[in-house]
Amino acid sequence: MINILGKNNSLLSQYLSEIRDKDIQKDRLRFRKNLERIGEIFAYEISKSLNFETKDIQTPLGTANQAVLSDKIVLGTILRAGLPMHTGMLNFFDKADNAFISAYRKYNPGGGFEIKIEYMSSPSLEDSTLIISDPMLASGLSMILAYKELIKRGKPKHTHIVALIASQEGIKQVQKQLPKDDISIWLGAVDDELTVKSYIVPGLGDAGDLAFGNKE
Numbered sequence: 001m002i003n004i005l006g007k008n009n010s011l012l013s014q015y016l017s018e019i020r021d022k023d024i025q026k027d028r029l030r031f032r033k034n035l036e037r038i039g040e041i042f043a044y045e046i047s048k049s050l051n052f053e054t055k056d057i058q059t060p061l062g063t064a065n066q067a068v069l070s071d072k073i074v075l076g077t078i079l080r081a082g083l084p085m086h087t088g089m090l091n092f093f094d095k096a097d098n099a100f101i102s103a104y105r106k107y108n109p110g111g112g113f114e115i116k117i118e119y120m121s122s123p124s125l126e127d128s129t130l131i132i133s134d135p136m137l138a139s140g141l142s143m144i145l146a147y148k149e150l151i152k153r154g155k156p157k158h159t160h161i162v163a164l165i166a167s168q169e170g171i172k173q174v175q176k177q178l179p180k181d182d183i184s185i186w187l188g189a190v191d192d193e194l195t196v197k198s199y200i201v202p203g204l205g206d207a208g209d210l211a212f213g214n215k216e
């Protein structure tokens with residue numbers, strides 16, 4: 001199932017326009033804050049599809065029969081670009097456990113690149129509801145490798161994959177390589193083009209650099 005939140009105008013569209021804008025995005029604090037606010041919006045929208053149970057809650061004046069979240073949430077993200085959106089998700093799923101995984105592109109001298117994963121920190125994922133977020137789903141490779149690495153820590157009940165901007169190619173690869181029934185995809189926008197270096201066009205540029213500064 002693919003949910004594209006940007007299809008209906010909302011504050012997400014406003015924040016995304018600022019994130020894409022080549023002048024406004026230079027303000028790193030605003031860039032990170034907008035990603036964080038978008039993480040919160042995704043968390044809220046995803047929460048509508050989760051499992052709740054009713055509980056009797058004692059108020060100062062009586063007993064309220066109240067729905068409370070019953071799924072065990074694990075929030076996963078890909079270092080480093082995923083951190084601001086992850087923070088937003090964690091603001092809303094405040095009791096969630098967290099998984100972090102590093103992924104970087106190692107460019108081959110002859111062209112092309114491989115994704116290298118060198119670090120992972122994760123709780124058991126057995127029977128969890130896993131939500132993995134990364135701002136950009138470009139080739140899809142980082143997300144696919146991250147998912148495959150993470151599920152070595154147990155089989156989630158369901159996984160939600162979240163990206164602010166996805167390419168058509170990234171979506172195709174995720175759908176081809178990951179188990180359809182166990183996965184929902186949540187996107188802000190879908191852009192058509194991918195450069196030879198797997199940057200999304202029009203996209204926003206390099207999310208990690210914009211949030212945290214250039215790397216060597």
Ligand code: URA
Nearest residue numbers: 136138199200206207
């Ligand atoms: N990662 C980014 O930060 N930007 C892209 O366009 C693709 C991958």
